[in-house]
Amino acid sequence: MSSRIRHVAVIGGGIGGLCLAQGLRRAGLTVTVYERDRSADSRLQGFRLHLESTGSTALHACLPPALWEVLVATAGDPGPGISFRDEQMRPLVRIGQKSHNGRKPDPLDPTTGRHAVSRVTLRRLLLAGLDDVVQFGKECTGFAQEDDGTVTAEFADGTTATADVLVAADGAGSRVWGQLHPEADRTTLPATAMAGKLFLTEENRRWLPEELLTGMNAFWPRQDFLFTAVFRRRENPAAINARLGDRVRALGLEPERLLADSQDDDYLLWAFIAHRDALPGFTAQAQADPAAVRALLARRTAGWHPDLRRLLADSTPDTLYQTEFRAARRLRPWRTSNVTGLGDAVHQMPPVGGLGGNTALRDAHRLCAALIAADRGELPLSRTLHDYEADMLHHGFDTVREVVRNTDAAIDRNPLRRAMTRWFFRTCGAVPPLGRAVLGER
Secondary structure (H helix, E strand, O other), rough: OOOOOOOOEEEEEOOHHHHHHHHHOOOOEEEEEEEOOOOOOOOOOOEEEEEEEHHHHHHHHHHOOOHHHHHHHHEEOOOOEEEOOOOOOOOOEEEOOOOOOOOOOOOOOOOOOOOOOHHHHHHOOOOOOOOOEEEEOOEEEEEEEEEEEOEEEOHHHHHEEEEEEEEEEEEEHHHHHHHHHHOOOOEEEEEEEEEEEEOOOOHHHHHHHHHHHOEEEEOOOOOOOEEEEOOOOOOOOHHHHHHHHHHHHHHOOOOHHHHHOOOOOEEEEEEEEEEEHHOOOOOOHHHOHHHHHHHHHHHHHHOOOOHHHHHHOOOOOHHHHEEEEEEEEEOOOOOOOEEEOOOOHHHHOOOOOOHHHHHHHHHHHHHHHHHHHHHOOOOOHHHHHHHHHHHHHHHHHHHHHHHHHHHHHOOOOOHHHHHHHHHHHHHHHHHHHHHHHHHOOO
């Protein structure tokens, strides 16, 4: 495997693939992203992504500084940490970041700032300046490794593209990753989730509890599970344009176009998770009938705090979204080649806490650094890719295991185990040193 990298081909224009492309482009490497969607706006996703330090560090390293500042400005502040509560909203334990020296964390510092980012805005920022890099309407069907050490990607339209390194960044069910690792498999978890939004208005701000308006909450009732998060804009587009517009223009970009559709309404997000067997007949088609969904949630939350029940009942009907949970099975280490992968293409995980998105961004950052080091001759390409894959395999599947474990606990229907979990959280809350030792400060 030659170290000098003439061209990197990335299959998939999701956040991981685009973050990688931004980082490689910034370092002066030649990269092309092949995306099967017909345009940048083919899939507009309405729920925000919670960025932790891993995702923030990756974006800070790969994006031009001006775009990083725009991202922070357009994002919302999710509040410090997360509170665990029972169904009556009584606190059990709180974990998360504390202020530094009595001051709030600097949102521009990727190691401490946390962000609730619009997926639409994030995608637009990640595409910024990549007009000559991203090719849409390119569905990859497979690849062939050539005798000269290159790799050729094959597309459904009959075209091909040859590169020194091919990256599978096309999500769960990746054809590239499936060809490279036929043994890769995924399992469906016995969980189902329904999510929705309550857009914040002057009227509902008067009855919503302060606990729901100031941060993230995980409710641990005697059955099922509920998560809430508040999303408020830091700045409006006009203010961002006035402050950062000239720096964006210096990159050859139009700030008005970049900030289009970033005027998100403030809202409360909620996600209700239950064991699939507890909701017989509840399928993806259920979201087409908001009244039926509300009736089902009303039955499952009987006896909960009335404000929680009202949150679910008053949410905007067309924001309801139902999903099942799938997770990749752990892979054994493999022999490194010039075909690699990142994100859900390798280690798909349930959409819990934004860990999948943050892990994909972490992969992109680490892979970008590996490719840059090889191109500069610091280490052979085979060595840098091997080290990247070893790290990605370890961290990615450890995160999958963590998410699956948390999902299993959330849908556990054993009354004794659920009571023990609540007792454990309450004890950690009553004895802060124990809580910090066991739960940490994520």
